[in-house]
Amino acid sequence: MKVLFNAMRVVATGAMISVTPLGAAAAESQLVTQQGDISPMCGSKPMIVGLSDGYGGETWRKTALAELKDEVGRCSNLKRFIYTNANGDQQKANSDINSMVAQGVNVLIVFPDFGAAQIPAMRAATKAGVTVVPYLAKIPGNPGKDYTVNVTEDVFRMGTVWADWYGKNIKKGNVVFLGGAPGAMSSQLFFDGFKSGLAKYPDLKLLENNFVVTHWSPVGAQKAVAGLIAKYPKIDGVATDYGVTALAAVKAFEQARLPVPAIATNASINELSCKYLAMKKSGKAFPYFSLDGTTSVIRFAGRRAVAHYQGTSNSESTTVFPYPYADSSAGVEPKCDPSAPPDADFSSALSAEKLKAVFQQ
Missing domain, CATH: 3.40.50.2300 (Response regulator)
Structure with missing residues (x-):
């Protein structure tokens, strides 16, 4: 069975799957939605x-x-x-x-x-x-x-998927990557994958050669993005490794009275989903992509x-890959529930x- 998503190809082969970003080499990961059965593993x-x-x-x-x-x-x-x-x-x-x-x-x-x-x-x-x-x-x-x-x-590969999405959807322009705390290993791996993936798209320029520190906080991210806006006259894409910082980036561009650039993120949150859908309804939608199920x-x-x-x-992979929870280019809309907490994650398996x-x- 083959399921074709906008930014990646997922080929199910029993419990294992090959997750292949378009234009990238194959790698063995297990899609987060392919949950196993713990019952035979429980022992006595x-x-x-x-x-x-x-x-x-x-x-x-x-x-x-x-x-x-x-x-x-x-x-x-x-x-x-x-x-x-x-x-x-x-x-x-x-x-x-x-x-x-x-x-x-x-x-x-x-x-x-x-x-x-x-x-x-x-x-x-x-x-x-x-x-x-x-x-x-x-x-x-x-x-x-x-x-x-x-x-x-598989955070490195997630970074390459973001790069492929930008390569397909904005094609040309300036992009940045927002990470978390200084030296955060996960952010570095995301960034390395993103940078590696962008190498295939010479018309996409990575403005900063390291991930931009945000401490994964709304205040830190808005301050960091405000600094980037002041430094660079044109930013066409912002990739982040957390929905909280993605939302902060959207707000920073709004406060600067600038169009919101293409946003690619991971672990999106309810407030970001509601924001995107509200802006889309008002005719101000921005290109948006999120990998979730984290x-x-x-x-x-x-x-x-x-x-x-x-x-x-247990024959499951030790490397897990999320799924596209939102993809504006493919018509995949995230869930919004104003009655739920702003940082709620509806991609949960609960x-x-x-x-x-x-x-x-």
Whole structure:
């Protein structure tokens, strides 16, 4: 079966798929919508599952937490679920891991917000016999020693998909890339993929040779984009690795009384979707593309970790690819719900009832 999207070709081959951006070489990833069945992986050993977050509180993280609980909750031998939130404190993130090991956690999923700095704590947990799976971001280290396995998004390839979308839809002009915190590994990988992809389009010029730091915050992103607008007389495309910064970019151009350029992003949010649809309705639509389903990547990490601890089989890829949730050039419109939180992510694999429960927290 072949499903042709505007910016990429997805060829399903059983559980595995080949995700090939147009004009790029093939790579083996698993589409986030191709969720496996955890039931045969549950095994019989009683288990305590934990999730260690580096930053928590926003709706995206709450949704990912709910997705992991939903996934491992299908195993009747789950005895306890533990969640910790370091609130941006690197030292606490490491102590949280140590604490969960002391509480007897068997399966530990880690969002490695602090990258390599968390490896010593993960290594100690692995040495203690805990199955440790850092997820979403790719981190350094040795699988089997520093952690069990790293389940990631194929962020480099996502960057190339954005480049292909720009190459097809704006064809010529100046583009920039907004990342997160200084030195953020995920942002660097996104940027590297984007830059690599743009090399195929000589009429597209990358204005900044590094990703623009925004700290993934609305204020930081608007300030950064305002600076770019002042520096460059013409910007035709803004790619970002988070819907919050994409929305901030849209607002920055509006405040400067300039047309909103083509926006390509990841992990879009409800407010951005509503903004896009409202502008489209008023005849001021901007070209828009978003890859989503990112809150569901944690399910792949959960299944991989449970299968490893239980000694059961899991043939899923450790690299996951999102799907086009919005694509103005292909007529794919995102969902908007003004009654939901501004940062809600409707591309989640949660049921409508469970997603609503997350929004009410």
